[in-house]
Amino acid sequence: MSENPTTLPTRLGGDEDLAALVNVEDGLISRRIFTDPAIFELEKERIFGRAWFFVGHETEIPEPGDLVARPVGMDPGILVRDDEGEIRVLLNSCRHRGMRVCRTDRENARFLRCPYHGWVYKTSGELVSAAAESHYGPDELRKTEFGLIQAAHVDRIQGLIFATWDPEAPSLQEYLGDMAYYLDLVFGRTDGGLEVVGTPQVWEVDTAWKFGTDNYTDNYHVFSTHHSLVDLGMLPNDPDFASHGHMIDAGNGHVLHFVQGPPDDEEFKAFGLPAELREQMRRNLSPDKLRIAEPAGISVGTVWPTFHYMHLQSSDVIDGKQEPFMNLRMEEPLSPTRTRMWAWFMVDRSASPEFKRRSQECYVRTFGPAGLFDQDDMENWEDCTRANLGPAARRYTLHHRMGVDREPISDWPGPGTVWADSYGEMTQRAWYGQWLRQMQGE
Amino acid sequence: MDQGIDAGTRVKPGSDLYAEVADLLLCEADALDNYRYDEWLGMLTEDMTYVMPVRTSQFLTDGKGFHGDANFFSDDRESLTTRVRRLETEFAWAETPPSRTRHFISNVLVREREDGELGVRSSFMLTRTRQDHGYQMFTGERQDRLRRGEDGELRFAGRVVLPDQTVITATNLSVIF
Numbered sequence: 270m271s272e273n274p275t276t277l278p279t280r281l282g283g284d285e286d287l288a289a290l291v292n293v294e295d296g297l298i299s300r301r302i303f304t305d306p307a308i309f310e311l312e313k314e315r316i317f318g319r320a321w322f323f324v325g326h327e328t329e330i331p332e333p334g335d336l337v338a339r340p341v342g343m344d345p346g347i348l349v350r351d352d353e354g355e356i357r358v359l360l361n362s363c364r365h366r367g368m369r370v371c372r373t374d375r376e377n378a379r380f381l382r383c384p385y386h387g388w389v390y391k392t393s394g395e396l397v398s399a400a401a402e403s404h405y406g407p408d409e410l411r412k413t414e415f416g417l418i419q420a421a422h423v424d425r426i427q428g429l430i431f432a433t434w435d436p437e438a439p440s441l442q443e444y445l446g447d448m449a450y451y452l453d454l455v456f457g458r459t460d461g462g463l464e465v466v467g468t469p470q471v472w473e474v475d476t477a478w479k480f481g482t483d484n485y486t487d488n489y490h491v492f493s494t495h496h497s498l499v500d501l502g503m504l505p506n507d508p509d510f511a512s513h514g515h516m517i518d519a520g521n522g523h524v525l526h527f528v529q530g531p532p533d534d535e536e537f538k539a540f541g542l543p544a545e546l547r548e549q550m551r552r553n554l555s556p557d558k559l560r561i562a563e564p565a566g567i568s569v570g571t572v573w574p575t576f577h578y579m580h581l582q583s584s585d586v587i588d589g590k591q592e593p594f595m596n597l598r599m600e601e602p603l604s605p606t607r608t609r610m611w612a613w614f615m616v617d618r619s620a621s622p623e624f625k626r627r628s629q630e631c632y633v634r635t636f637g638p639a640g641l642f643d644q645d646d647m648e649n650w651e652d653c654t655r656a657n658l659g660p661a662a663r664r665y666t667l668h669h670r671m672g673v674d675r676e677p678i679s680d681w682p683g684p685g686t687v688w689a690d691s692y693g694e695m696t697q698r699a700w701y702g703q704w705l706r707q708m709q710g711e
Numbered sequence: 712m713d714q715g716i717d718a719g720t721r722v723k724p725g726s727d728l729y730a731e732v733a734d735l736l737l738c739e740a741d742a743l744d745n746y747r748y749d750e751w752l753g754m755l756t757e758d759m760t761y762v763m764p765v766r767t768s769q770f771l772t773d774g775k776g777f778h779g780d781a782n783f784f785s786d787d788r789e790s791l792t793t794r795v796r797r798l799e800t801e802f803a804w805a806e807t808p809p810s811r812t813r814h815f816i817s818n819v820l821v822r823e824r825e826d827g828e829l830g831v832r833s834s835f836m837l838t839r840t841r842q843d844h845g846y847q848m849f850t851g852e853r854q855d856r857l858r859r860g861e862d863g864e865l866r867f868a869g870r871v872v873l874p875d876q877t878v879i880t881a882t883n884l885s886v887i888f
Contacts, residue, residue: 372768466780468767470879474883499802586793587796634790639783639884
């Protein structure tokens, strides 16, 4: 039952061939889709050339000329607020020889100057001059045609900036579909929304990028992977503890969950926010959104394919007090088996300085590469990647069957397909379903 | 983040005080590389702080890339103790089975400050291998504040770890710098 085609067809990409590797209905996913170089090449074109990607938050570039260097999918990008205050996403590559024109991680710039031959661009991407320009004939340089390449579309939701290289891509609103409702709920709850603090943590892991995406909405792993914290009394000693919540398939591969805490733990509710922020939340959210947010302790969501938010709560020391924190994550695939991980800390703009400080401290101690939790996640992804590389292992499937027979509920206040159990691989199956549709060129 | 590490009077190599500091750094490295974490905790003051800021690549005119607004570590004695207790469980998978580390400490500059503490800058190279994996390597600068306790022993009161890398090329940071 669990055998896969042992060789991929020479013309990879036929609907039937890919469909044989990803059986969403039965929850059987081929191991080879994670590490096969031929599949990775196809992903570059069909996923990383086409999807919408998170590039940053508007609070990272508040002033004209502010820019940060960021991947846009798998291409090097520049997220910049230009002289007119417009947010742009540019390919970080001179039109002459392709040299990187922005060579820092962040700066405030009036112009982007290519070191190679001295071509100079405005922060809007417009080519303004080249060195020794008089050696070009009147129709040779063609400045108006050779500005920096712009992302095909750039748009924002709740200050989160997304971009795509595909001119044919649907609008961000259409792409997000029902996920927009939940991003509005999570990021738009307090006055002024959330802001990024500092600069992202970036590190490289020897993992196939999809082991990262697979993990984020997975609550089932918490009790086992993070068992050291159960041992220390920082997580409940109950294998079911993270199962009291809802999983949501918001369509187009976007997925999320809301997990509730113990019924009598008032502090864990409303994302564990302090009283003044809860008050704002009650003012800012519509009654249906509030019905979802009030009982929720934590929420994790994925905007297909590589953007994740993790709104979590944890104590950061033995016998400590739980604090909530918001963490954004993104995978930047470098090769079939190596991925650059990006992680941002965010906090409500209108929160007290003390809450902001403690929330960030708690985040850094528990998540990110040194986090008490996160350290062990990366261990899993690396060993999964290595063990799934072999020619024998690749013949077999992985097991994503939890909840394949479970029926969704109909009395949820928000959109999407919703299940009343936060253990189950419904979200992963929805993600792989979208992967298959995109890889088939839909 | 600025510990004022370059304030004070230089303590020259060859002096008894310099030798005492150097010996402490070596004993610390030996404790960490041999999994004697409780011994290491004993080398820290009660108000120890332990921070590793995130570094960005920037023009020199904009500084060395540290802004103090994002960290890889932001610990105190209590959270460091939690890290150590975690390593002692059977389930800290990132270190179970444990990494093999080697702390190489060099370029030690010591200053005696007006407040009685010692300011110590050193370079580190930390190598790590796990299971059958290849090497992961970390280099950078440590800025330590040392204070003498009532028992006469020098202890670490503050450490800032300045990584050379902007992108950490390692699975995770489950080791102590």
